[in-house]
Amino acid sequence: MKTINSLFSEERNQLKTDIDNTTNIEEIVKLVQNRLDNLERIYIEKLNLAQVRLASFFLDTLRQSIATLAAANYSQIAPTEQKQFINPTKLFSSRLILKLLKGLIYIGILGSLFSLTKTTPGAWMAILLISLLLGVEVVLQLELNNQQNSMSSELLELPKPMLRVDSKIFLDHLGDALNTIDLAVGRVEEWNKHESDLAIEELPELLNFLQRLMGASKLDKPQMAYELAKLLPQILMSQGINAQIYRPNDPHSDRGYFDFEPSIDPDTKDHVTLTPALLKGDRLIRRGRVIEPAYSASRE
Numbered sequence: 001m002k003t004i005n006s007l008f009s010e011e012r013n014q015l016k017t018d019i020d021n022t023t024n025i026e027e028i029v030k031l032v033q034n035r036l037d038n039l040e041r042i043y044i045e046k047l048n049l050a051q052v053r054l055a056s057f058f059l060d061t062l063r064q065s066i067a068t069l070a071a072a073n074y075s076q077i078a079p080t081e082q083k084q085f086i087n088p089t090k091l092f093s094s095r096l097i098l099k100l101l102k103g104l105i106y107i108g109i110l111g112s113l114f115s116l117t118k119t120t121p122g123a124w125m126a127i128l129l130i131s132l133l134l135g136v137e138v139v140l141q142l143e144l145n146n147q148q149n150s151m152s153s154e155l156l157e158l159p160k161p162m163l164r165v166d167s168k169i170f171l172d173h174l175g176d177a178l179n180t181i182d183l184a185v186g187r188v189e190e191w192n193k194h195e196s197d198l199a200i201e202e203l204p205e206l207l208n209f210l211q212r213l214m215g216a217s218k219l220d221k222p223q224m225a226y227e228l229a230k231l232l233p234q235i236l237m238s239q240g241i242n243a244q245i246y247r248p249n250d251p252h253s254d255r256g257y258f259d260f261e262p263s264i265d266p267d268t269k270d271h272v273t274l275t276p277a278l279l280k281g282d283r284l285i286r287r288g289r290v291i292e293p294a295y296s297a298s299r300e
Contacts, residue, residue, distance in 0.1 A: 003182040004043040019167040058181045243276040246290045258288040
C-alpha cells in the first residue's frame, strides 16, 4: 500500500510548477486543496474504517490550515507617506523669493563693478568672474531641478507589490504534514494487527477459567463445571464485554445483533437464545444465535 506522502512525491514537481505559474493566493489555495482531494481518494481505498476516519480528520485539518493563506493581502501606502510628495510644492513660493533676492544681489554687484571700470580697469576681471559664477549657479540649479523632478516621478510611480509563495518551502512543509498522517495511520494498523495476533496467554483470567474448567471435567464433576460457567459474565465484563440475551419485548434488545432460526417444534412459543450476542460498548463483537417459534418466522 502506497503512503499518502509517496503519492504526493509523485505529483510534487507538477504541483511546484503550477504554484510558480500562479500569482493569485486564492488560486494557489484551491489548487493545493484539489490535489489533496485527489490524493485522499486514492489513499483511502486500501484503508480500513478506523484508518479512513483518522486520515480524513487530519486531511480536513490540513485543508483548513492551507486556507489561511488566503488571508494574505497587499498593504496600502499610508497617508503619512503620501504627504512627502505634496510638501515640496508648498515651498515653491519661498524658493521663488530666494531666487529673486539672489538675482537682485548679483545685479547690484555687477552695477557697482561697472561703475568702477572708468577708474579701475581691473574691475572688468571681477565682472567676468561674477558672470561665470552666475552662469555656473544657473547650470547647477537647472541640473538640481531636473534631478528632483526625476526623483519625484520615480517616487510617485511606486512599483505595485507582488505577493508570492515560495513553492519549495511550502511543499516541504506540506510533505512533513502528510508524513505525519502516514505515521498516525500506520500506528492504527499496527494496533489492529496486535489485537488480531493477541495470544491466549496474554489473557490470564480466561486462561485461569479454562484451566479450572478442564480440571472439573477431568474430575467428572458436572456441578463444579456448572458453577464455573457462572463466572463467564464476570470475566467478559472485566474486559469491557457485555453478553446480551435476546428478549422480544425488550426495546433495548436489538434484533440485529442475532441470527434467527425457526424451531422444528411447532408447539414452541418462546424464543430460546442459544448463544448470546457479545458487545463492547456500542460495538458488536460476535452475533448471537436464537431459536424462534415457527409461526413467528412465517408471519414475518
